[in-house]
Amino acid sequence: QAKSLGRNGYACFDSALRQQNEQRLVMLRDMRQALTDAQFVMYYQPIVTMQTRQIHKAEALIRWQHPDKGMISPGHFIPLAEETQLIHQLGEFAFQQTLQTLSHLQQRHGAFQISLNVSPVQFNAKHTSLLKWQEQLHDANLQPEDVVIEITEGLMMQGEGRSQARLGQLIQQGFSIALDDFGTGYSSLAYLKQMDTDLIKIDKRFVDGIEHNEDDLVLCETMIMMAHQLGLKVIAEGIETATQHELLKQAGCDYGQGYFYAKPMSLADLEALLYNS
Numbered sequence: 472q473a474k475s476l477g478r479n480g481y482a483c484f485d486s487a488l489r490q491q492n493e494q495r496l497v498m499l500r501d502m503r504q505a506l507t508d509a510q511f512v513m514y515y516q517p518i519v520t521m522q523t524r525q526i527h528k529a530e531a532l533i534r535w536q537h538p539d540k541g542m543i544s545p546g547h548f549i550p551l552a553e554e555t556q557l558i559h560q561l562g563e564f565a566f567q568q569t570l571q572t573l574s575h576l577q578q579r580h581g582a583f584q585i586s587l588n589v590s591p592v593q594f595n596a597k598h599t600s601l602l603k604w605q606e607q608l609h610d611a612n613l614q615p616e617d618v619v620i621e622i623t624e625g626l627m628m629q630g631e632g633r634s635q636a637r638l639g640q641l642i643q644q645g646f647s648i649a650l651d652d653f654g655t656g657y658s659s660l661a662y663l664k665q666m667d668t669d670l671i672k673i674d675k676r677f678v679d680g681i682e683h684n685e686d687d688l689v690l691c692e693t694m695i696m697m698a699h700q701l702g703l704k705v706i707a708e709g710i711e712t713a714t715q716h717e718l719l720k721q722a723g724c725d726y727g728q729g730y731f732y733a734k735p736m737s738l739a740d741l742e743a744l745l746y747n748s
């Protein structure tokens with residue numbers, strides 16, 4: 472039937488769709504294999520204290536070391552993982568790895584904090600057990616406040632109220648909470664306060680503009696002031712230049728993250744950096 476529609480372009484559309492579907496299936500199969508073959512790895516991007524450039528924090532970012540395709544970034548596989556429930560296994564892997572790394576770093580280098588991105592799909596799922604996280608934390612002999620859970624504003628809009636309860640539970644268990652990609656969503660001031668977070672992460676798109684756009688600089692300064700008034704610390708994301716660093720430092724930003732300081736790297740590379748700095 473598709474053939475007879477070919478002249479109108481439907482067959483073409485049909486086969487493009489089929490191809491896309493096939494690609495998804497292949498990727499899904501590969502991802503399952505990757506979990507068994509341990510092809511997923513965690514990278515860590517240093518977060519510096521603005522004033523001193525010291526590194527006592529890092530963000531854990533997942534990577535897929537594909538045997539043929541090389542390193543694949545999360546933007547390419549997280550969405551499909553979220554659609555297919557594989558996100559739960561990926562999330563558990565990321566959490567477990569993060570705890571292991573944190574414990575290792577604290578033993579070798581002293582005070583350290585790692586932040587971890589949690590998918591809203593995982594966060595809001597009925598069967599996700601935060602008690603299990605607490606147990607794992609306890610088994611690893613870690614303080615909950617040294618694990619920072621990064622969530623996005625969008626997360627709170629989903630999950631039929633469960634997300635609020637979950638977030639409350641996390642806070643009660645003592646985890647630190649960071650609001651990721653801040654400024655890109657819809658949160659109001661009241662909302663921010665109600666969520667009881669510890670940190671906000673100013674999104675890269677504001678940082679990008681501050682050198683050349685007065686408005687973006689004012690926005691960043693305002694977000695920083697507002698956060699401080701509410702007793703929150705601020706991390707600026709995606710800092711790529713010395714000027715951005717200087718401007719944000721002058722604006723009183725507490726922490727910085729971005730290629731200007733360091734890209735995400737393997738644990739071995741992070742350790743070398745910590746050792747030499």
Ligand code: C2E
Binds near residue numbers: 546562731735
């Ligand atoms: P995110 O949490 O906002 O992470 C920051 C992203 O910005 C990372 O991309 C990081 O490599 C990139 N970045 C940092 N500094 C710079 C810079 O100076 N310039 C530029 N151009 N980029 C910079 P990445 O690793 O590709 O991660 C993308 C997103 O995927 C993350 O955004 C996060 O939402 C998600 N993600 C990453 N790892 C995980 C994970 O383990 N679990 C879940 N659920 N999501 C993850």
Ligand code: MG
Binds near residue numbers: 530588
């Ligand atoms: Mg993040």
Ligand code: MG
Binds near residue numbers: 646647648667668669
């Ligand atoms: Mg707290």
Ligand code: MG
Binds near residue numbers: 651652708
């Ligand atoms: Mg972000």
